[in-house]
Amino acid sequence: MVRGRISSIQVRIARPLRSLDRVQCRAHSSLAERLQHELTTRKLPLMYDYLYPQPSHMLNLTLCDLLPQSPDGRDVQTRLPSVTTPSPLPIAHHLIYFPPQVTLSQLLPDGTDVLHTPGSPFNRRLWAGGNLRFPAGAPLLDGSRAVCIESMRNVTVKGREGEEKVIVTIERRIGAVPEGEPEAQTWNRIWTDNDADAGQSSVIENRDLIFMRCKTAEQIQMDRGHFSKPGRNVKAPSDATFRHSILPTKSLLFRFSALTFNAHLIHLDQDYTQNQEGYKNLLVHGPLTLTLLLSVLQHNLNSKGLRVDRFDYKNLAPLFVEEELTVCGKPKNHGSAWDVWIEGPDGGLAVRGTAKTCK
Template identity: 30%
Template sequence: MSDTHSTAIDAEHLRSWIGRQETAIDTVSIDLVQKFNATLDLTADLPVTGDIAPLLINYCLAQPVVRGSLLGHDGHPQKGGFLPPVPLPRRMWAGSSLTFHGDFHVGDAVTRNSRIVDVAIKHGRTGLLCFVTVEHRSEVDGHVVVEEKQDIVYREAATAAGTVKTDDPAEPASIGTYTRSAPVDPTLLFRYSALTFNGHRIHYDQPYAVHVEHYPGLVVHGPLQATLLLNFARDLKGNVPKRFTFRGQSPLFDHDRIFLHAVESDRGLRLWTAREGGPVGLSAEAVWE
């Protein structure tokens, strides 16, 4: 663990961000839905106003728009605006818990209200961690369509190639009752980054991902994996679950052969992604109750 980072973090100052809010507005446009469907290879049909929008398209809506001069070296907005200025260099989407109250439709004007609800400093196997929890409520005409509690984790820097770790043991993933191949490649990652206006360089800039953050390749987005798993769950059960939670366990990369897995559970489905012969990448649960 880095003593420098330990003494540099002012937990009380960071927790003063709790309660901060921001609101953003966006539209579920025909163009966005067409590009989203094409990127995930969902359908070639041209969407029309009123169609039900694809699952988790909310991750493409009302994203922070920051001038290039205000981005950090990693491609993220500089810290200290809506999100607290956590002095740890590596930022990842740790997981989310979503509740679906309805569907987005093509043509909807969506208002996303976000609020920081917690900031917590922890010590894990990887060193010092800071978790920032954000609540998002996405509304259409004053009615909440999706509620989400998102956890963002900040970590200390990796020091050499091959040193990237996770907080969970890297045990080989089991094979699900249901499985589906999920091909990924750099083009898919680049297009998904563009759709979500995500400038984080680990997803599209291989020299940066390998030589600066010491990953073995481009990192597959957590919400992209979640979108693939949620579509898998919907296809298996025939309808959209009421609740869906996911948590990152181990990074997956553009050169991996990735599979989606699912098994029945008492409340619905337990799902996960994994590369062939590797540990769980993203674990998830879909509940229809």
């Protein structure tokens, strides 16, 4: 063969490869378009709740031994607060209100619900990250009626054919609702097609869920062979101005699952987690790490007279039960924003976030 010239054999090989690439591209595009239409047009039920202090109080009791406390110990209150002198909803505590309102028959084999799933073969789910906004400040825990409106804003398919991952972005809007208000009127007050418009929401949350195929027996066997080996680390930022370490226990994971009405087996069943998902131990919930991150951050902001106005975060590596995690942070932009993150037991970066603050 003469250097610099393309042989007829190379041409005959290249043509079917290009054709295969086009077929795979069309299949990938078709899947993405189908799921985008199916999920973003899926009508999800409105979730109502009453903002009584009991769930928030139980979460405080669950976390009080793990979070930093004020020197005078006032942060620990074992008596249920009264609705006659209501306190504001603590940051991230909205996560334990408005649980998924599904029956047992609407749970999948892994304990997750059917509300947001793209369907088979994407039967595994992980919490990838998201963002939070608090446009109206925290609502009061006075027992008033409230609603959470959910919709799937966007669907993205990544990966080559046969190995795709489906990323579903869910938007949740929480707002007060009068007794007897028609659902259509509630929807029009709180939900807007423009996601930048807060409407009459007090909390706006976007969460990204990743749906994947079940692992093969060979993949599980390969994962199990790495259980005792250190994973790859992403280097964490340096120069943290605060650091706080927490040891998540099985009791913590169970309580948080109960408070959030979450039956996902990766937080509850070690045998399932190891032999079906290929993880070495129970995983700490994505919303639990978010709660820990924001709670420690807000503790450090209190002395500065600041609160979180917006928070963006991404989960980069799994965190496991009985392995110490460390919540860290440092200010930037003269304190109007903060970089916050969670380090795993080996110091690697597990969760990364950015908070914008206000008075």
